[in-house]
Amino acid sequence: MIKKVQLPLQTMNLVLGFMIWVIISSLLPFIKEDIDIPADKIAILTAIPVVLGSILRIPLGYYANVIGARLVFLISFVLLMFPVFYISEASSYIDLIIGGLFLGVGGAVFSVGVTSLPKYYPKEKHGFVNGIYGAGNIGTAISTFAAPMIATQIGWSLTVKLYLILLLVFIVINIFLGDKHEVKVKTPIIEQIKGVWKNDKLWFFSLFYFITFGSFVAFTVYLPNFLVSNFELDKVDAGLRTAGFIAVATVFRPVGGWLGDKFQPLFLLMGVFSVYTIAAILLAFSPSIMLYTIGCIVIGISAGIGNGVIFKLVPFYFNKQAGIANGIVSMMGGLGGFFPPLLLATIFSITGQYSIGFMLLSSVSLASLVLVVFMYYQDRLKLAQEVFKSTGQGIMVTNTAGTIVTVNPSFTQLTGFSEDEAIGKTPRILKSNRQEKAFYDEMWKCIQKDGMWQGEIWNTKKNGEVFLEWLNISAVKDETGEDVRYVGTFTDITEHRTNEGNQS
Structure with missing residues (x-):
């Protein structure tokens, strides 16, 4: 019974973690009414939670193997209560920076489930299972649209405090439903790092996830303001379109995992980056709102499929070092969500448009396509060599x-x-x-x-x-x-x- 509930339990844990991860960006319009935030510091403030949320994915992925997902989730949720309460009482920009940094724990829990859940399922289902779990990033959408609605009724400070109640509820749920007997892997972290860091596939997957998950986060952060300023949409319309992008990317993540189980994952990644390359060029020329919407939806589908496929590949190639490998790859994905918003903001401030940023995305996607093709033929050559030698x-x-x-x-x-x-x-x-x-x-x-x-x-x-x-x-x-x-x-x-x- 306990083993059967791990997938829904850990997926809901991720939903909560991602909801907390974006508290500040979700409530920023309300927070700005009470706290003076310099206009040129807003991008930094919204990106700050991503930093710790990315770096901590390595130790959390490792300890998910050492002490089990139950304890890692419990400790993470207990720790999150402190920055959540601190932000609810914030009165300055510095308070928000400090609290926001430690909100990163909410984003870091991603590496826990992708390390733990494959232990409960055969390899041919790992892609779909990790895809279902990864759909927990819908938590960003839940906070983005639920938190402002609640804040209009009770204020942003009390809205943030409501997250404390959610954390307490999930702490209790994990105490009783978390798996106390999960299989543990206790290889020292230094040995695990030594076992993976020279493997070029680790860094290829990190680059691929940097693009697919990073673009998902970047579009989520920048779309509302861009749609209002560039196409003069009202805030509600822009918010709904952003919600649609998040929903599409989230739904297609388990689809990508399922496809990775059924077909050659590297072929799927070739398709993903081919589409990315073309769609980014389309967006670079700032087409009509209809074409822009199509381009964003295509990016959302590709991002979701790519995210699902990548976390089919990681446990396949790094079975014995899954914790540390998942941590490193997911860390790079998190950082991929940190740099693009800052880069786009800088490019826009210099040029007055986002075209160069999209062309950079197209160029990096094309380079990734070449790398995936190289990996595919490298694998075929390696297989031929193994057959030859064995x-x-x-x-x-x-x-x-x-x-x-x-x-x-x-x-x-x-x-x-x-x-x-x-x-x-x-x-x-x-x-x-x-x-x-x-x-x-x-x-x-x-x-x-x-x-x-x-x-x-x-x-x-x-x-x-x-x-x-x-x-x-x-x-x-x-x-x-x-x-x-x-x-x-x-x-x-x-x-x-x-x-x-x-x-x-």
């Missing part, structure tokens, strides 16, 4: 001149010749002199005619022992049909032939 058959590859260019470990095991001893030589190093020249002439006629030959042949090992092998030789051709190399695969069948002779 197969039980001996493999020898020669060029068209008959010079050996590579051999696999099984070749060495079967013949006694090491890789260094074989490369640069010809297959004659194995010749036993038991076959006549006519045998080899007929073999090569068959290869030239049919592109392959197979049959029994006697060869000699390095130690002089003669053995019978079953040999397959295939010609590898280029686009013009010319032979460029030959691949020979063989198996020692001496013992098998001896057994047959004894039986007869």
Whole structure:
């Protein structure tokens, strides 16, 4: 029973964490009426919670493995009560900066669920499960639209205090429904970091999440003001359109995870960044409100799918270091939500428009597309190398001149010749002199005619022992049909032939 409720429980924990994470930006119009906030400091104030919310994702992801998600969520919610209360009593800009910094704990809890929840499900469901959990970022939308409505009735200070009640309720729920017996992983954090930081995939995923989740946060923060100032929409209309963007991105996150379970995730990311590249160019030219709406919705769909796919890939490639890997990738995503709003604000103050910012997004998306393609072919090459090295058959590859260019470990095991001893030589190093020249002439006629030959042949090992092998030789051709190399695969069948002779 307890294990079955972990997905809905931890998803609701994330909803609450994200609701608290954006308290200040949600209530900023009301807070500004009581506290003097310099106009040039507003972007910094709304971005400050992202800083700690990003950095803390690494230790929270790690400790989710060490002490379990139940305790990490409990401790996080207890800690959040202090900045929430402090902000409710704030009377200065500095108070908001201090309280906002520690609100970051609410955003940091993201790495807890993506580390914990895959333990309860088979690998083929990890994408969908993490996608469902990630949909908890709908908490940002809930606060963005519910908090102002409540504040108009009771004021912003009391509205913030209501979050204290929610925190207390969830503390109690987690005490009773959190899993006390979650599987723990207690590898020291330094060892886990050493195990992942040199892996280029970690930094590729970090870049991809920096773009997909970062753009989600950036659009959420900047859209209301942009739609009002650029298209002269009223605040309610702008708010509803922003809500639509958040809803689309949130709904498509579990869709992305589910698609990642069903299809090749890297193909999906290729599609995501292709769409990003085109949509960002569209937005850069500030089209009509209709085209702009379409562009934003396309970005929202792509962001949601991309976010879901990435957290299908992370536990797949970093199963033993999932906590620290999830923490680092999600941290970079959080930072991706910190820098774009500041960058867009700076670009707008200098140029009076956002076009350059969108063109930068398009350029980074195109670079990411190239990296995903590179990862895909790198994985295919790695798979081919693993098959080459692990197969039980001996493999020898020669060029068209008959010079050996590579051999696999099984070749060495079967013949006694090491890789260094074989490369640069010809297959004659194995010749036993038991076959006549006519045998080899007929073999090569068959290869030239049919592109392959197979049959029994006697060869000699390095130690002089003669053995019978079953040999397959295939010609590898280029686009013009010319032979460029030959691949020979063989198996020692001496013992098998001896057994047959004894039986007869």
